[in-house]
Amino acid sequence: MPIDATLPYDDQNVFAKVLRGEIPSKRVYESAHSIAFHDIAPQAPTHILVIPRGAYVSWDDFSARASDAEITDFVRAVGEVARAAGLVEPGYRLLANVGQDAHQEIAHLHVHIFAGRTLGPMLAR
Incomplete structure (x- = not known):
């Protein structure tokens, strides 16, 4: 179910649990402010998620509240x-x-990286 990106951050969301190590992930990258890991239900041959370590609901929330260091790092x-x-x-x-x-489904900013095949048009027509 899509979420309202203006809602307060919920520290029980799946990505918050990944960050705390409560849910395992196949990490491919870690930095001071970000992590990246393979999606557990890939939508392309390569499907990696990149998330900030901070408690940000959406891109809008992140761009408004994150520090310059967090934004640069992400x-x-x-x-x-x-x-x-x-x-x-x-x-x-x-x-x-x-x-x-x-259709944002998880209330923690995340960027999907899709690759590995021709991906088709941007939006369903």
């Missing part, structure tokens, strides 16, 4: 993960859903 993490996975060529897609209309 944006660089996405690029570093894509490069390390060899995705720059032939290409990859980034997706960050925000709010109900975009």
Whole structure:
């Protein structure tokens, strides 16, 4: 069920539990402010999630409240993960859903990295 991205942060969401080590994850990257791990239900041959360590509900929340260090670290993490996975060529897609209309399902900012096949058009027509 999509969530309202303006709701307060819920520290019981699945990504908060991953950050605390309560739910296992296959991590591929860790930094001071970000982690990346393989999605447990991949939607493409390569499907990696990048999340900030901080308690941010959405991209909007993150861009408004995160420190410059957190923002820089997170944006660089996405690029570093894509490069390390060899995705720059032939290409990859980034997706960050925000709010109900975009079908955001977990109230913790996360960026999906999809790759490994031709991904098709941006939106269903």
